[in-house]
Each structure stands twice: as C-alpha cells, then as structure tokens.
Amino acid sequence: METNTFEPKIVGFLCRWCTYQGADLAGTSRMEYPPNLIPVRVMCSGRVDPSFVMQAYSEGADAVVIFGCHLGDCHYQEGNYKAMRRYHLLKKMIEELGIEPQRLQLEWVSASEGERYQKEVSRIFSEVRELGPLDLNNGKAQSNG
C-alpha cells in the first residue's frame, strides 16, 4: 500500500491563557508533534469569529481547530461556552456546504496539558491526512468565490 504523504494545512485558533501556554509547554518540554498546525493566537476562544474559519477554508486550509480552556476554567468566565455554541452551529453550516465535519474541531487544552496538546495535534493531523485535501471547487463542495 502506498504511504500517505499528504501534508495538510491546519489552522488552529489558540486561546492565549490555556492552549497557547499548553502549546508553549509542549515546546519547552521538547515534545514532538506535526508542524502542520499553524497556531493563531487569540485572547479567548470566544473571540473566534465564524468568518475567520470560513476565510481559512476559502484560502486553502484543510482543517480548522479551535482550542480553548476547559469548560469552567475560562479566564474570561464563559468565553469557551460562547465558542462551543458557535462551533456547533458552524459545524452544521460547513456540512451543508459539503465540507466534512471532521475538518472543524474544538478541543479543550489547559496550560498544564502540554502532553495533551501534542496528542490532540497529532490525532487531528492523522485524521486530516486520512481525509485528504479539501477541494472546494472540483469536489462535492461548491465554491461561491
């Protein structure tokens, strides 16, 4: 069997208080994980405007991941709940657009969970590699741009 060498482009929105620090911890702890996820730092997962996600798809991202603090641990009290609500709506929307729902993920990683960050990124990477590239124009999906 041919080995899958697809290198997906994944955009990750990382909350500044939990996951960004968790990722930092993974880095300072010299943990290895695929470099395909490019982190975009936001102050809170609740800051992630759905339009950022759609923009990422339209500009060539194969998947988008929103990372936040664990529920109840938000630095801004409830920002991750707001992110979760938008996530569920957004997931339905992308499905209607013909994008596989696995291409949008939401994960909670705290500042102390460097290992979890490494594992989640590795898992998402292999899942997206399995899915293959996102084709908005020639596949099922119809591009409106």
Added chain:
Amino acid sequence: MINITLNGKKLSVEEGMTILQVAQQERIDIPTLCYHPLLEPYAACRMCVVEVKGDSKSELKTSCNTKVQEGMVIETDSERTLNARRLNIELLMARAPAAKVIQEMAAQMGIEKTPFPIENPEAKCILCGMCVRVCEDVVGAHVLTFEERGFERKVTTAFNMPSEKCIECGACAYFCPTEAIRVEDFRGREVLHSELTLGPTTAIRIPFMQSTPNVPFIDKDNCIHFKTDKCKLCEMVCEPEAINHDVEDTFKEIEVGSAVLATGYELLDCSNMPQYGYGRLDNVITSLEFEHLCHASGPTGGKILLKDGREPKGVAILHCIGSRDENYMKYCSRVCCMYAMKMAHLVHEKVDAEVYEFYIDIRAFGKGYEEFYNRMQKEGTHFIRGKAAEVTNAALIPEEENKLIVRAEDTTVNMIRRIPVDLVILCPAIVARKDSEKIMKLFGLCSTPDGFFKEQHPKLGPVSTDADGIFLAGACQGPKDIPDTVAQGAGAAGAVMSLGDEVAIEPIFSAIDEEICVGCKICIGVCPYDAISYVEDKKISSIEETLCKGCGACVAACPSGAADQNCFTNSQIEAEVSGALF
C-alpha cells in the same frame, strides 16, 4: 472588714471569706482532700476542721465552708483539732486503704496503721464527691452520682451502666484526690503515632512552640464548654480575663491591590500505600511525625521512643515514598534526601541505633549539602541504594521476631535484602494541597501537571502568575526547601512593593465604532464584565475601556462589524490566517 484572731494573731479580713481562704492567705497549712478553689466547698472529707472558740464553748468547724465572723477566735493546730484530724484519717485509711494521698497524710501525722477494720484493701474512693460535683457543676454532663446511703454509698452512673452522656472529658479523674478514677482506665495514654498530635493534649493549648501568634486557642471539638455549655474554668482562672467563649469566627473583607500566595503543601497520604504498612503496623511513622516526636515540646519531650516506650535499636528511613514513582507522583519532592539525612543525624545524636537510608539517588544539590552527605556516611549511617519495596512484620528468621522488616533490592550488590528494624520513617511525597484547586479558581490561576500553582514562566517569571498582581511564594508553586522558599518569598514581596500606586492595564481592550454601530445590544449580552452600556441619546453601545478585560467576545458577536479589539483586530487576525496559509 472583719476582725478575727487566727492562731493568736489579730487579723482584719474581708467579709465573705472562708476560714480556709484566710489561713491560706496567711500561709497556714490546713490539710484538705475534697477542697478545690474552683469548686463550691462541700466539707465531705472533714480534714480541714479547725477549732473555733466562743465565749462559753468551742466548736470544731470545717474551715472550707465556714465563713469568718466578727470576733472569731480560730485555732488551726490545737490539740482538739489535731485529735479530730487523726481520728478522721484513721477512718479514711480504713475506707480507702489503697489511696496513696491518705497514706502520705497519715504518715505526716505519725499514723502508720488504722485501728479500724479494713473491708476492701483495694479501695481508693473516700466519697469526697469531687467527681460528682465536677461532673454536675462544672462540666454539666450529669453522668456521675452518689448511690445508696451509709455503708453502701458509692459513686456510680445511672443504673450502673456506661453512660451515653459521658463526654470523656476526664474532669472527674483530674479532680479525684485519691486516683480512684483514672484517665488511663477509659483512655490509653500511650504515645499515639497515628495522629500528628502524637499523644494526649488539652482543649485549650498553644498549637506548637513557635506558633504565630504564640497564644493558646480553644479547640472547639474537645472543649467541654462547647459540649455541655458549662465549665468555663479557664475563664475563671484567667486573671486578665482574656478568654471569651462567645467569640465567633468572623469573616472580614479586605481590599488589597495584590496578593502573595504562600499556601504551602501537603504530604501524600501514606495509608493509601499498603506495602509500607503506615496506619496498619505500629512504629511506621511519617517524617513529619518523627520531627514532632524529636521536638523538645513533643509528646516525649524530644526522646525518640517506640510506641511501647522502648528506645529503637534499628531505624530505617525510606526515601521517595510516592515521589519519583510512576504510580503516584512522577516528580522528585526535592527536600527529602536532605531531611532524611538530618533525621539520621538526630537518631545518632539521641539513641544508640543503627540507621539505614533506603534511597534511589541521593540528591544533595545545595550549598553544603554534599558535605553533609559525606559527614553522614562517616557517622555510620548505612546507605542502601534501592527503593524499599515493602515493610512487614512477618519474620522468617529468629532475628526478625518482633521487628519491622524492610525489604529492598540493593542495586549496588544486586540482591534483595531484608533488614530488621524497630522504627520505620517514611519520607512521603510533597503534594499540592487538596484545596489548591479552589484557590486557583478564586485567583484565576492555572496549575502545572503536578497540581502545583503555575508560575508565569518557568525561567523568567518564577514569582508572578498569569493573574495580574498575584504572586507565588514557597511550596504552593512546587516542592521547595527553606532557602528557596525564603528567596521566592522575598522576591514576591519585592514584586509587590515595586507595583507602586498605579496599575498599568493591558492595551488589549475592545472598542465600538460609533459610525457603524446600529445599537442592536447583542454585545451587551455577551460581555461577562458589564463593560458595555447602551448610550440612549446616540442609540449605540459603548465600551468602558477600564472595565474591559479584552476577551473579544463582543467583537466576535457583533453582526455589523462595529466592535473591534485592539491588538487583535479582525483585519489583523484575517491577515494572520492568510499568512498561515500562504
């Protein structure tokens, strides 16, 4: 004032005093058995009789409950008084021949044997009623009472049954003059290793010698007053009237600009590690308990003793109990190697015992530490490189009988060793406090994977935290020895001092473009800080910059694009996404 004559001396005394009180004030000795200054006089033992001379006749009166009267002439050691006391003590000797205090008192009076028949040579009770009175009047438990009359009279509980009302305060035993009731009879007084208090204590006490503030506190769980609503003896004897049982805990809200967290640590609960027998086998104690045992103010006055009071001949100190252990805590607790060696030194200093240190690695990393390790080797401490696997009392050979056997793999000689000792000291892992999560929530902190508070940066911000104005000191941030704790504490204090009067806020806050806002108020609903208000006259929403913490929830929610976040503007993030996918 009342004028009396006491043993020929004219005195002027206060009204209402008893003869005994006057005599004690004048330093005249009157023997008593049933008298206690904190109890109402009862005049049961009759030892305190004195002769009160009137104009025509003289009377024998019990001095403990006879109040002085104008013109009284009192003799405390007249022939008649002494004869009465002698007869009395002979009768008491016949009633309670085993009571030591009676024998001593009789010996003082020159009486060796009682002429009266002895019924029970074991008897100690003289029916003075001290216990009954204490139980009734002071404690208020109403457990003890007299039963029957005359020869049959005795102290007992209702229906001669163990009483449910007894609070086991021990007051009856404390007041009993003849040791007819003893605390030992209903509660052992051995050195208890299972509790950190290691032995009996009192309900009002100074927690330990160096406590701050160094004043006694009332242990509400054990204080008689909080069980029966009576007693308050301590209040009566405290001359400056400093004791007040009615004071309740109060909660004060204090407004501060910053806080230093120095909430400390806990030791891993060793009773969850059955292989070491803590809580199951006698004489297996933790390092903290050993420290308490060794302390001059400890239960044994600083002597190193086993539970049965013997001195140990062999002591094993087990390092890394729960530290550096995949099953418990992966990290090194840092301080144990050094304090374990200090404990070995203390054992050498105080008792003649062999000391065995079971270790994985000796981590003597600090200033002067390696030198101390070398000194301990010279002192004759046996260092066995191998983590103890088990502590057991199951002997295989005669030398192991009645010993604790520590089983470990000695990795320097590649063999399993069994070492019989008398005392085993465990060095448990230093762990984050159980309530640390609550504190983290309260102050908005995070923890590192080991559960300790997370500092802002492991190298560049070891004192500050992600929460502005909150600083860390000591073992709440991670296992730490004293010099490191002091250094971090000083660092935290310095960081607080350097904050000044003005607090700088983050430049990251959100703002609403007045030109674009349509006043839909969606942003007001999502703001967790009430930083957004609706401006009625302009029909738009507006953000108060100083209240805004810059989460950006409103920006993401704004349907018209009027709201934007400084430093994280929509266009900036969009450019970042584009850049990431370039």
